[in-house]
Amino acid sequence: MKHSEIVSAIVGGTFFAVPFLGLSMAALPSIAIGAAAFGATELVLGSRKSIPLKESNRTLYDKIEKAKNENQQIRGMVDKIEDLELKKAISEISESTAKIIATVEKKRKESKVTDSFFDYYLPVSLNILKRYDEIENQNLQTAEAKKFMNSAHDMIIAINSAFKKQLSSLYQAEMIDSDAEMKVFNSMLKADGYDADGEILLGSKEDKKVEK
16 A cells, blocks of 8 residues: 555544544444545645656755766666676666665655765765776776776675665665554554454444344
C-alpha cells in the first residue's frame, strides 16, 4: 500500500470511528463520512504528487539532474577503463547510484546523508575515475604514476562498497517508515472494528453479548 493510501485510510478510519464509536451514530452514515474523508485526503495528496518536482522543489530537481548526468559519465567509464576488476566495480557503482537517485526522486526529499552523496561523494568519485583513465591512457611507468594507479584502484573498490552501503541505508530507512505505518494502520483497523481477517465488526459490545 502506498504512503498516501495509508494516510488516507487512517484519516477515513478516524472519521468513521468518531461518529460510529464515539457518538453512537448508525453504521451507514458513519461509513459515508469515513469514505468522504478518505476520498478528500486522496484528492489532496494526489494533487500534491501530481505537481512536477521541477516546480515543487527546484533545488532538489537540479541536484538530481546533475547527479543523473554525473552517473551517465560514470557509466561511460566502463568502456574506457582497461582493468577488468574496475570495470565490474564501476558498473556496480553506476547501478547503485541510479537506484539512490530513483529513491530520492520518489520520496522528493533529502537527508544529511544524501546531501553528502550528491554534493561530494558522487562528483569526487567521477573525478577520480576520470583521472585514473587519463593516467591509464598515458601508460606512464614512473613510480608516482604507479603509486597513484594503485591508490585509485583501491579507492574505486572502496567507493563501490560505500555506495552499496548508502543504498542499503536508504532502503532500510524506507522499511522502518513502512513498518511504522503498518503498525499505525493495524491499530486503526482494530480501533475501527476490524478483526484480524479484515472483516468489519459492526455493533456494540452490548449487542454482541445479546447475540451470544
